[in-house]
Amino acid sequence: xxxxxxxxxxxxxxxxxxxxxxxxxxxxxxxxxxxxxxxxxxxxxxxxxxxxxxxxxxxxxxxxxxxxxxxxxxxxxxxxxxx
Numbered sequence: 001x002x003x004x005x006x007x008x009x010x011x012x013x014x015x016x017x018x019x020x021x022x023x024x025x026x027x028x029x030x031x032x033x034x035x036x037x038x039x040x041x042x043x044x045x046x047x048x049x050x051x052x053x054x055x056x057x058x059x060x061x062x063x064x065x066x067x068x069x070x071x072x073x074x075x076x077x078x079x080x081x082x083x
Contacts, residue, residue, distance in 0.1 A: 017055045019045040024067035025074075033064055 023045040027036040038060055042049045056063040 016047045016051045019047045020052060020055060020063060021066045021070045024063050025071045028064060028067055029071070036064075038063075 020041060024036065024041050027041060027044070038052065041063070042052055052063070053059070056066070
């Protein structure tokens with residue numbers, strides 16, 4: 001997946017898992033963990049709800065951890081480009 005200077009990539013993430021992770025990162029950055037619900041993540045990502053627990057069997061906590069890792073990678077990439 002290509003990373004850009006923005007929180008979300010310019011193009012739509014390719015896989016269902018990437019769509020969940022990117023949307024979770026976006027929503028959590030705006031409202032935080034507690035105010036970000038799984039139903040909203042599913043709805044806004046456009047990914048099938050059944051896939052959520054396929055990719056993240058431990059639920060919201062596992063998804064949020066993946067989103068934080070993904071955001072850190074994006075931030076690191078941004079810093080590398082700036083330097």
